[in-house]
Amino acid sequence: MIDRLRSLLRPLAPLWMAATLGCGLAAAQPATPPAPVAATTVSSGMASRVLACVTCHGKEGRATQEGYFPRIAGKPAGYLANQLINFREGRRSYPQMTSLIEHLTDDYLREMAAHFAALEVPYAPPPAPQAPPAVLEKGRLLVQQGDAARGIPACVQCHGQAMTGVNPFIPGLLGLPRDYLNSQLGAWKTGQRRAHAPDCMADIARQLTPDDVSAVSAWLAAQPVPGGGKPAARLGQPMPARCGGVDGVPVAAG
Template sequence: MIRLLRPLLPLGLGAALAASAWAATPEAPVPATGAGGMPQRVLACVTCHGKEGRATPDGYFPRIAGKPAGYLYNQLLNFRDGRRSYPQMSYLIEHLTDDYLREIAGHFASLELPYPPPPAPQAPPAVLEQGRLLVQQGDAARQIPACVQCHGQAMTGVVPAIPGLLGLPRDYLNSQLGAWATGQRRAQSPDCMARVARQLTPGDVSAVSAWLAAQPVPAGGKPAARLTAALPLPCGGVPADAVAH
């Protein structure tokens, strides 16, 4: 069974969360801030997601630096509005406005930071090959599209709203695919990832996450400007003009 991890609240984060939540209440609305003020505003974010959003070695908190702004914004909305469930995140942003969430997303999306080399493969060659085939070719007989059809041929995502899948810990990839399959993670309707995840077996998930986690991140991880073909499934949160026709 795929298990969702629930780390304890890090020391000092509670105060940062409380300060952020207080600052965004109707009685004390958060003012618009320029780029210079955002590093202070997002201190609670980097406590978990690592310095400048680079991620941390514990394998659960994902990198958010350099991800497409539309994707980050959608995820903040999903946490705030209950489609994703993680108490620390929900408490942090429950009072923040749409505009302020866009500022946070834009801040992290603008960061161009190097990726570390990938860890050594954590699965035997046959499992890695199974993962590679699913990522690059999918499985038409089981109605599983290739990951590259949505996330880009380089797997670095597509602006404005599709994330890259490289440079993420294997544990995180496993847990999120499991969360979609079980309904613990949801997105705007139509939820294409939930539909795909439910078609994957536990073996598929293990193979895909092992292969993805072992790949180097090309071109600094920059997302592609747009898709080169139409999405294989309708996906909520992806603007129509981001899809090639």
């Protein structure tokens, strides 16, 4: 699989080199979270340059039925750019991803992010619930209300009431496979996935028990995606804590 992905990307090497020379070597080592990415910057030729991406993430980045690789089509551009840079810089661990993008500049990764963010493709219906009603209800309560006694904010406080994310940096949590949600919450919890400090998701994940993770992922994976999954333009209320890589959103006092 890796050899095939490399073969798809190999013809693009001159483009990557040109981007690197044009931006300067310092661009590959960001000291701060990446800047917002405007969907209007999408290159008309980018679709042919991301064939390696859709090999795993599905046609147009809409994910596949196999159930692990996440959808990237329509995700907020700033979020996608952050994640690509996190893979390149080692804050996220998936060798196949790192191998493919380790030599790409920030600007090139942001252009890729803008390409996928601008795609509007339908979501598949959710699978049948994969947990008993009591587990699903526990997941719903954590997502919609949190658990103040344990310092766990509701997911909707950051990811939006519709759970479709908020432009430009906060991803939606619906339309994702349960296995993927489980693995990412586990990765936050164990430190295999990190973000720019302050790493609010890591703090939250460490408060979750394995049963919490299972319940949240089961409930989220069983929900239909409203409104075509489009991210909200703004959150509408202060976030419960400061989060690295999320700029311009007010934080609740206290």
